[in-house]
Amino acid sequence: MMRASHATAGAPTPVQFEVRPSNFDDRQAIYDVLMRSEVFGRADAECVDAMFLETWQSPPREDSYRWLSCWHDGRMIGFACYGPESLTDRTWDLFWICVSSEARGRGAGQALIAAAESQARQAGGRLMVIYTSSTPKYAPARRLYERAGFARVAVVPDYYAEGDDLNIYWKRL
8 A cells, every 4th residue: 555645736645545455346436536536437337347247257377466545534546457577578468557537637647657656666567558539639648647657658549449549668677
């Protein structure tokens, strides 16, 4: 468990977050965070839910998904799903990161990325990769990754759809 604080512009005191490994009881809260994000839709939430269920319904493997939850005032405000990439030498992926719209811009995303990086590093990870969309609604996520020290190393045109490129970000751990 990590505790983080982040001073918000105009706020008299720092916002306190608790980032901890998720447990099965966090399933509904993760779904709710996705639906409150104003970025992801029902299909995304159902994909994440299937990944989440796979984590607890399958025997753990070396490349199993890992989950972190970010809490503030007793409420989940964000989560991250990350893990080692199969068939690579200690490469980790940040598969999903999401912060509810009402909590965005307060440091929860940075806290989740830092915790995922720390866990990957402790497990011997040597680098982390993030795939994301080029559309305007993902611009805040791309800025988050860049502020966290990730570099955009590739663009695959029209990957998700016509006019929606895949942006690949990379960081050495």
